[in-house]
Amino acid sequence: MKVILVGGFLGSGKTSVVLQMARYLTGVADTADSAAVSGTAKVVIIENEIGEVGIDDRVLEASGLQVQGLFSGCVCCTLSGELVTTLRQIKETINPKYLIMEATGVAYPQTIREVLDEAFTNLDCTICCITDAGRWQRLSTALENVIRPQLSGADLILINKIDLVDAAAFTAVETSIRAINGQAACFPVSALKPVDTAIWDRLR
């Protein structure tokens, strides 16, 4: 089971990204790896929201995806125990090829990975962080203590909503992000449109 942690600040477009990612990976698993996962779910999503009401889990479920909700807390801190329990249950009962964990908009994905690394040995885990190009300058200034650590451990960064900024603003956003995390692969996207599937292939 490969775990993909999807992080990024509130409103960055995580759920839109997860929708495309899950659909693509489901198709990949259906075709190339169907023998290996026959009879089981190909992709399972854990949806974590800090509010007591889940919104995004219903959006994902309405698209036919298999979703497990964790609400009223954050899996990188207050609900870390529930995350480990849920992930263990999913692995034992479903054992999907891909498990996508959509974190809350205030979670620190690197902390989630550390929680999982403590609980599971040799867990194959990749962090994909989403940023909102349109609000980047404002949010990264006002909430730097939240935004910066969200990106610092990412393996892949998607700069989303590039349709909302011009070329100069995008360059400024990318430069700012690179200063926080220069190691991650970084791609501009607009998640309301089809994303280049080569990006999803990096997660396989």
Next chain:
Amino acid sequence: MSAEPEHDHHHTHDGHEHNHGYHDHDTHEHSHEHHHDHDHSDHGHSHEHDHDEHDFISISHHEESIIAVFRRSITESYSGVTELAEARMRVIAEAITAKGGIIGHIKAIVTAEGDRCMLSLTDAGVGVQKRPLAGESANLELVVIVFCIEADDLREIIRSAMAEYIQP
């Protein structure tokens, strides 16, 4: 538009379960608030809840963020409640910004209640007549997550925006 006197909270975390069932405003006269302070001290983070069962708003805190949830069944069609939600979300966003707050996100789910369809057929070889019947109410669930604003201010903003759906 009018609102149904319904309120249902149910959330579980760290094995601590709260279940606030149906709340009848016609028979319940005194005001009371529920304050749940959960110190998830094993990780050093706090996540607190504050419910006022008379305004259908619950407020919780997670580190620097404030999370407000408004839940109400509203006596109006699905499309009517959807339009209402869109308009009120804009009002709430403007008010938060005017107070100097930073919007994380404002999201809502509108669930149709009672939508149905009558189907009629009177002969072979002819089409089935379909008559959609819109439901009389829809459930609105509104989630507002913000930073840099006081919880009381956020509650008042939502109360003001949804005023006619809060009074019993």
